[in-house]
Amino acid sequence: MDRSVSPFDLTGRRAVVTGANTGLGQAIAVALGAAGADVVGVGRSAMDETADLVRATGAAFSAVAADLSSVEPIARVVAEAGEGGRIDILVNNAGIIRRADAIDFTEKDWDDVMNVNLKSSFFLTQQVAKGMLADGKGGKVINIASLLSFQGGIRIPSYTASKSGLAGLTRLLACEWAGRGINVNAIAPGYFVTNNTQALREDEARNAAILSRIPAGKWGDPSDLGGAAVFLASKAADYVHGIVLPVDGGWLAR
Template sequence: MEMFSLAGRTALVTGSSRGLGNSIAEGLGRAGAALVLNGSDQARLDAANEAMLARGYTVHLAAFDVTDEAAVVRAFAELDARGIAVDILVNNAGIQLRGPLVDLAAEDWRKVIETNLTSAFLVGREAARRMIARGRGGKVVNIGSLTSAVARATTGPYTAAKGGIKMLTQAMTAEWAEHGIQVNAIGPGYMLTDMTKPLADDPKFDGWVKGRTPSRRWGTPEDLVGAAVFLSSSASDYVNGQIIYVDGGMLAVL
């Protein structure tokens, strides 16, 4: 359907050299978007680039650390110089450091907050400045989590950051909606990725996830693509400030 087409648009997905970000980027490419892949590991980014090119997508690379303000500003200036206008931004970059709050070092707290929350502000700010100046609107999709709504022990900084993503999405909406920029978020449930593999390999935790989720399975990165395409397309032009949980129904039950 034409309203879901991303043809003629360019999407920057942070943290897209692997994992959820890579799958989301591939899905946006399938819908017709040109892609700007991002990561801080050049070798991994080059490998992702080769794979996307082999599938026939238009791909640009932007290797920068999303937590480094100067690097973010410089990266967007370089995109400007290359004539690449970002119409769609997916703030996906994130990390997880598990452990009790009473044992957590402040340095680790800051690392998670800066990667999962502050980066969305920094990259979102630079993208929005340009979207506003161009005067044709745009799309920002922030990646939240189940922990945008609920907490779990040993994930304190991640929970704080993802709760912040929900409210940052609303703050962005309050300021940018009048410029034709729709800002929304996706809250993934338990997804099978490299980061969660140790949890999935633990029979007790695996059983808890499947027992707690009405769909009785882990999610896959592909499960996020539909929501990402919807929120990046004209089909969502009057959807703003929302978070769509893609969680197999986990938040719907006690």
């Protein structure tokens, strides 16, 4: 099949994916590469496996080492990511989670999660958007939100607050930039097999309760997220602004 005739073709585009070393970020990076984009992975740990998987699709991959628990590295990240070409797509996937009853939740666990999931995502987007606006060519921003952008959950107050905030930012930035050629949207993953959900999957009672609520009857595989990311990154989504797209096995429909 000739990708050039497809509205989902990302050939010639450059995508930056944060938290690309494993899980959802890795799967998104691979999907974007398979659609033709060159990929820059941003993260604190080695991305050798992601590099191999992306390059196996025929796409180029480069890595930028950065800890997004603060905004300090953001200017450097954008400069390094842009060395190989214009940044056309940004996926804000990097995120952490801390679990404790709200009554016992610490300020550190609050700040750590908010800094990565919300603050750094906003200021990285701001920095990338400056380039997109300066040359007038626009671009695509995809935030990785959560079912907790819609629901409260339990024992994850800062995670819920950050993902609810990220959904709000998605809508605000869409309102500001839609008329200037930048599409800002989000994906809300349901319950996926990742490091963040390992504790839930190992808790027999919680695992059973979660599965009983998912119409699809199974946890999501990270590869299930790729199609949504490619859609929102592509010309097929040129008139899509400010949505939070659930990919959740039907969880929100129940």
